[in-house]
Amino acid sequence: MxxxxxxxxxxxxxxxxxxxxxxxLINDSNYPWFVLVPQRxxxxxxxxxxxxxxxQMWAESALFxxxxxxxxxxxxxxxxALGNMTPQLHIHHIVRYADDAAWPGPIWGKLPLKPYDPxxxxxxxxxxxxxxxxxxxxx
Numbered sequence: 001m002x003x004x005x006x007x008x009x010x011x012x013x014x015x016x017x018x019x020x021x022x023x024x025l026i027n028d029s030n031y032p033w034f035v036l037v038p039q040r041x042x043x044x045x046x047x048x049x050x051x052x053x054x055x056q057m058w059a060e061s062a063l064f065x066x067x068x069x070x071x072x073x074x075x076x077x078x079x080x081a082l083g084n085m086t087p088q089l090h091i092h093h094i095v096r097y098a099d100d101a102a103w104p105g106p107i108w109g110k111l112p113l114k115p116y117d118p119x120x121x122x123x124x125x126x127x128x129x130x131x132x133x134x135x136x137x138x139x
Contacts, residue, residue: 002039005088013116015125016138018060020053023136024090028113029120031102032072032095036061043089046081060135061091067133068095078106 004012004022012024012035021036038057043049049057061079069077074095081091094107102110116124129138 002041004037005086005090007086008035008037008088008090011113013121014139016128016136018064018135018137020056021060021091023064025116025121025124027115029116030111030114031100031107032068032074032124033107034064034068034093035090036064036093037088037090040089044083044087045089048089057091061093063134064136065093067128067131067136068093071127071131 015025016023024035026033072095076096078094
């Protein structure tokens with residue numbers, strides 16, 4: 001049975017679901033930062049997915065990537081599946097800008113997490129809703 005890792009529960013806000021992946025907004029308003037988490041138990045790496053789930057995950061990632069780049073007018077998209085600290089497979093999708101605080105380096109450890117306030121969270125939800133990302137059900 002699928003269960004979200006405690007680190008992802010702590011740092012993420014469930015914002016939507018695709019047929020395979022949950023979509024979490026990382027609670028750090030410094031960046032538009034999301035993770036896709038395939039809803040499969042015991043999966044640590046992309047190679048642990050079945051061939052069908054592997055293809056589905058990357059299809060969902062591509063749809064989501066295009067949607068968030070349009071919704072947030074991004075300059076660059078960082079997509080990564082590291083998992084060194086949190087072993088459950090999760091794929092980061094981070095919209096980047098040349099003037100963000102971490103540019104051009106990675107965002108990890110650059111700034112303290114800045115939680116979303118209610119207005120900021122509403123804004124993210126509205127942007128995703130307006131992006132009309134195919135097969136994404138917002139929650």
